[in-house]
Amino acid sequence: MSLPTPSTPAGHDGLQALLSHPSGAVIGLDFDGTLAPIVADPERARAHPEAVSVLAALAPKVASVAVITGRPAEVAVRHGGFAGVAGLEHLTVLGHYGAERWDAATGEVTAPEPHPGVAAVRAELPALLDGTGAWIEEKGGRAVAVHTRRAPDPQAAFDALRTPLTDLAVRHGLIVEPGRLVLELRPPGMDKGVALQTHMRELSATSVLYAGDDLGDLPAFSTVENLRTTGTPGLLVCSGSDEVTELRKRADLVVDGPDGVVTLLRTLAEHLT
Numbered sequence: 001m002s003l004p005t006p007s008t009p010a011g012h013d014g015l016q017a018l019l020s021h022p023s024g025a026v027i028g029l030d031f032d033g034t035l036a037p038i039v040a041d042p043e044r045a046r047a048h049p050e051a052v053s054v055l056a057a058l059a060p061k062v063a064s065v066a067v068i069t070g071r072p073a074e075v076a077v078r079h080g081g082f083a084g085v086a087g088l089e090h091l092t093v094l095g096h097y098g099a100e101r102w103d104a105a106t107g108e109v110t111a112p113e114p115h116p117g118v119a120a121v122r123a124e125l126p127a128l129l130d131g132t133g134a135w136i137e138e139k140g141g142r143a144v145a146v147h148t149r150r151a152p153d154p155q156a157a158f159d160a161l162r163t164p165l166t167d168l169a170v171r172h173g174l175i176v177e178p179g180r181l182v183l184e185l186r187p188p189g190m191d192k193g194v195a196l197q198t199h200m201r202e203l204s205a206t207s208v209l210y211a212g213d214d215l216g217d218l219p220a221f222s223t224v225e226n227l228r229t230t231g232t233p234g235l236l237v238c239s240g241s242d243e244v245t246e247l248r249k250r251a252d253l254v255v256d257g258p259d260g261v262v263t264l265l266r267t268l269a270e271h272l273t
C-alpha cells in the first residue's frame with residue numbers, strides 16, 4: 001500500500017525526514033480516540049485489535065514510539081496490552097499528560113506526588129454533579145474526570161458543567177482539561193506538548209510524527225509546529241471524528257479514527273527499512 005500524501009508542504013517535509021532517517025524519528029501517539037476506539041465506558045476501552053502488532057513492527061525501526069495520554073500510565077499500558085510484547089521493549093507511555101512515565105524496559109511507573117487539590121475537588125463533586133447525569137472516573141488520586149457521554153443529553157450536560165467545574169478546579173489550584181464529553185480536573189504545569197518536547201530532547205530526535213484526536217492533543221500539535229520553525233521536521237496526523245474538529249484544521253493528514261491510524265502506521269512500517 002502506498003503512503004498517503006500530506007496536504008501541506010511542512011507535512012510533506014516531515015514525512016520525508018521520517019522516511020529518510022527513521023532512526024532519528026519519534027512517533028508520538030495519543031491513546032483514546034487514536035489508538036483505541038471511543039466507547040461509552042472508559043474502563044472498557046481497548047487498543048485497536050491491530051495496534052499492538054503494528055506498533056511492534058514500527059518501534060524497532062524508529063528512535064522511539066511514545067504513547068502520550070491523559071490516562072494514568074498504568075491504565076494505558078493495561079488497556080493497550082503494551083507490556084511484555086516483542087518489538088515494544090523500548091516503548092514509553094507518558095501518562096497524566098506527561099506527569100507519569102512508564103518504560104517497557106523497566107516495567108516501572110514514575111510519578112510525582114498527588115496534588116492535594118485532587119482529593120479536595122473529589123469530595124465536593126458528588127453534590128455538584130447530582131441530577132446532571134454526569135459521572136466520575138477515578139484516576140488514581142492524581143486527577144478526576146467528569147464524563148457526560150452517558151447523560152441523557154451529553155453535550156448539554158458538558159456545557160452546563162464547564163463553568164462550575166472550572167470554578168471548583170481553580171479554587172483548589174487545579175485546571176480543567178476539556179475533552180470528548182469529558183471535563184478533567186487535574187494539576188497544572190504539564191501538558192502533552194511539554195511531554196513530547198522533553199522526550200524528543202532526551203533522544204536528540206531529528207523528526208517527529210504526532211497523532212491525536214482531542215483537544216488535549218493540541219499542545220503536542222503546537223510543539224510540532226514550533227519545532228518545524230526551528231528546523232526539526234514533523235508530521236501532524238488527526239485521528240478524525242465528528243466530535244472534535246479543531247485538530248483537522250492544523251493536521252497535515254486526516255485519517256479515519258483508530259482504523260485509519262493503524263493503517264497509516266502499518267504502511268509506514270512497511271516503507272521503513
Ligand SMILES: O=P(O)(O)OC[C@H]1O[C@H](O[C@H]2O[C@H](CO)[C@@H](O)[C@H](O)[C@H]2O)[C@H](O)[C@@H](O)[C@@H]1O
Pocket residue numbers: 030031032033037038039040041042043045068069070071137145147149179180181182184214216
Ligand atoms: O489523552 P487520551 O488518551 O485521549 O485520554 C483522554 C481521556 O480519554 C478517556 O475518555 C475518552 O475515552 C473514553 C473511552 O473511549 C470515552 O468514554 C470518553 O467519552 C472520552 O472522553 C478517559 O476516560 C479520560 O480519563 C482521558 O482523560
